[in-house]
Amino acid sequence: MIRFWNKRLKLGVLTQDLEFDEELEQIKKAIKSEVNKKFAGSLAIRMVDSGSCNACEAECNALANPYYDLERLGIYFVASPRHADVMLLSGVMTFNMTPHAIEAYKQIPEPKWVITMGDCPLMKAPFEKTFAIKAPANNHFEVTHHIEGCPPEPREIIKGLLEFLRKI
Amino acid sequence: MRFIARYAKDLGKNFEVIDVFDEEVKRVVISKENPSIKTLAKKYPSAIWFERKMSDDFGIVIEDAFDKRVLVHQERFPHAIHPMLKDFKEKEIEFSEYVPYKYEVVSGDGIFQVSVGPIHAGIIEPGHFHFSQAGEGMLHQEVRHFYKYRAIEKMLEGKTLFEAKPIIERISGNESVAYQTLWRDITAMACGVEIPLEMRKRDAFLLELERVIHHLTDLGFIPNDGGFGAALAYASKLCEDARRKMKELTKSRFGFGSINFEQSFWDVESIKIYLEQLQKDIDFFQDWIMDIPSIWDRFDTTGILDVNNCVKYGGVGVVARACGIVNDRRLNQFYLENGFESVSEVSGDVSARFKVRLKEVQNSIVMMRNFLQTKSFSVELDDVKDGEYMSFTESSIGELFMSIDIKDGVIERFFARDPSFINWQTLHLMMRADIIADFPLINKSCDLSYAGNDL
Numbered sequence: 001m002i003r004f005w006n007k008r009l010k011l012g013v014l015t016q017d018l019e020f021d022e023e024l025e026q027i028k029k030a031i032k033s034e035v036n037k038k039f040a041g042s043l044a045i046r047m048v049d050s051g052s053c054n055a056c057e058a059e060c061n062a063l064a065n066p067y068y069d070l071e072r073l074g075i076y077f078v079a080s081p082r083h084a085d086v087m088l089l090s091g092v093m094t095f096n097m098t099p100h101a102i103e104a105y106k107q108i109p110e111p112k113w114v115i116t117m118g119d120c121p122l123m124k125a126p127f128e129k130t131f132a133i134k135a136p137a138n139n140h141f142e143v144t145h146h147i148e149g150c151p152p153e154p155r156e157i158i159k160g161l162l163e164f165l166r167k168i
Numbered sequence: 169m170r171f172i173a174r175y176a177k178d179l180g181k182n183f184e185v186i187d188v189f190d191e192e193v194k195r196v197v198i199s200k201e202n203p204s205i206k207t208l209a210k211k212y213p214s215a216i217w218f219e220r221k222m223s224d225d226f227g228i229v230i231e232d233a234f235d236k237r238v239l240v241h242q243e244r245f246p247h248a249i250h251p252m253l254k255d256f257k258e259k260e261i262e263f264s265e266y267v268p269y270k271y272e273v274v275s276g277d278g279i280f281q282v283s284v285g286p287i288h289a290g291i292i293e294p295g296h297f298h299f300s301q302a303g304e305g306m307l308h309q310e311v312r313h314f315y316k317y318r319a320i321e322k323m324l325e326g327k328t329l330f331e332a333k334p335i336i337e338r339i340s341g342n343e344s345v346a347y348q349t350l351w352r353d354i355t356a357m358a359c360g361v362e363i364p365l366e367m368r369k370r371d372a373f374l375l376e377l378e379r380v381i382h383h384l385t386d387l388g389f390i391p392n393d394g395g396f397g398a399a400l401a402y403a404s405k406l407c408e409d410a411r412r413k414m415k416e417l418t419k420s421r422f423g424f425g426s427i428n429f430e431q432s433f434w435d436v437e438s439i440k441i442y443l444e445q446l447q448k449d450i451d452f453f454q455d456w457i458m459d460i461p462s463i464w465d466r467f468d469t470t471g472i473l474d475v476n477n478c479v480k481y482g483g484v485g486v487v488a489r490a491c492g493i494v495n496d497r498r499l500n501q502f503y504l505e506n507g508f509e510s511v512s513e514v515s516g517d518v519s520a521r522f523k524v525r526l527k528e529v530q531n532s533i534v535m536m537r538n539f540l541q542t543k544s545f546s547v548e549l550d551d552v553k554d555g556e557y558m559s560f561t562e563s564s565i566g567e568l569f570m571s572i573d574i575k576d577g578v579i580e581r582f583f584a585r586d587p588s589f590i591n592w593q594t595l596h597l598m599m600r601a602d603i604i605a606d607f608p609l610i611n612k613s614c615d616l617s618y619a620g621n622d623l
């Protein structure tokens with residue numbers, strides 16, 4: 001453990017490509033101030049996978065890694081829809097998941113918003129419509145913002161969240 | 169013999185049922201008038217999900233099965249529909265009346281049920297776990313999935329192999345390269361071409377990179393679920409670096425579109441430098457993590473899968489190797505010549521699965537160095553010939569199997585068996601001596617795919 005702390009102290013703050021870092025820092029600052037203004041400092045997101053390929057989830061998980069560290073900005077992925085402000089929806093809304101996604105949305109207290117992520121919820125990913133798919137998501141929810149990509153990379157998700165915050 | 173898969177085909181007047189074992193493939197034809205067949209589950213317990221799926225998909229009756237419940241078709245699915253029949257062409261079905269699903273439960277004085285999912289507390293795929301509890305102890309658990317069922321098998325019918333490719337690579341995002349490798353094998357077979365050695369090396373490199381990414385994710389998340397978050401911070405950084413490498417090489421962080429018949433040009437020197445650094449970082453991680461007693465206290469003896477149970481269920485991949493079964497599709501000359509060493513542990517618990525992953529990352533780095541090369545290759549694809557083509561590979565989870573029938577140049581039947589489809593069925597056997605609070609840790613140590621399982 002001592003060795004770990006030595007390494008940690010020596011390493012300091014992790015930076016990579018400077019230009020990208022600066023851009024990211026700008027976005028992060030903007031997000032923080034929007035979250036402060038509009039959500040009293042903490043924006044709670046409930047991620048719901050309605051039938052993805054799991055790459056979109058992996059990118060959301062990546063938001064917590066030391067390069068992005070979204071929680072520093074007051075954005076939290078929460079365990080229950082009842083703690084959430086926003087539902088972040090990925091996947092094609094399968095026949096089997098649609099009722100559950102709708103139920104999760106119902107459980108979010110007002111005011112609430114839906115953000116879709118990835119091409120799946122709009123049926124723009126390569127998957128084709130079958131009887132087992134109920135997308136597009138806007139047949140079921142009022143969608144405030146969409147983050148496109150297959151999958152959107154972490155920085156695109158962060159940008160998308162800022163766009164959402166500016167929209168509302 | 170190890171049981172691998174059981175699935176059916178609609179032949180018009182008849183059904184063909186195909187049983188795939190490691191040593192042979194058996195086939196029987198049954199008439200549609202009386203579509204019934206005997207169960208394999210008495211001898212090979214993991215056949216039961218295949219059979220229940222076959223009943224849902226085709227309406228085939230499994231005469232003597234001990235479990236005839238629906239599998240894929242959930243509470244609101246119109247039960248009279250069997251969508252894999254060729255004459256089912258609907259693109260839209262309506263929700264029908266809610267018919268409750270009967271869970272497998274243990275009942276008795278003071279025993280209660282706990283339902284978890286389909287939506288879980290973190291950023292994870294949906295699935296359901298149903299526990300019978302005596303206090304904290306888990307008496308039984310049923311895994312119930314198919315919430316992500318997109319009907320991929322049906323979706324791909326009528327497409328050419330090339331049209332199907334973007335869908336196949338998105339069946340399970342964290343195993344994309346593995347699925348693409350099988351698509352490559354099948355396409356090469358159907359076109360009657362040899363895959364040049366240089367191309368096989370490139371693809372094998374990417375498959376190992378995918379494995380490294382997947383294992384690194386777990387090497388962080390498993391200790392995190394055991395209460396040691398620092399490991400997640402460390403490993404998720406390495407994972408992000410590896411994903412960026414994947415993007416640099418393939419234009420996609422998940423390697424989507426990476427396995428094709430075209431030449432790629434890589435900066436081999438910079439990859440070597442990257443691998444060197446990764447090696448150092450992993451060695452550091454190993455020294456550090458092996459030295460933290462509270463983690464091993466939590467991992468050791470938790471979630472043990474008994475080797476006999478694993479054999480009986482035909483468990484594959486990391487889960488099987490962690491209980492001492494050397495089962496790996498990379499055990500062949502090509503991989504052995506490039507530094508493959510089979511990794512296994514014997515304790516079958518969370519520790520064992522963690523250590524298998526750690527050692528596999530180290531072995532993958534060795535192989536990746538050997539797979540690097542700068543020779544060019546080119547492949548001319550001929551016309552696709554009709555026929556039945558099968559292939560196997562070792563994904564980051566375990567043995568992946570795919571079979572595609574081509575008729576008149578397009579896909580007549582697509583079938584894939586994700587390693588998760590077998591391993592999910594072994595999960596309940598790991599719970600017997602543990603408390604419910606251990607479940608997330610045990611589940612994470614197996615890290616199975618929901619999307620690949622559900623198709």
Ligand code: SF4
Nearest residue numbers: 052053118119120151
């Ligand atoms: S949008 Fe693309 S990456 Fe995201 S879940 Fe759908 S197929 Fe996967």
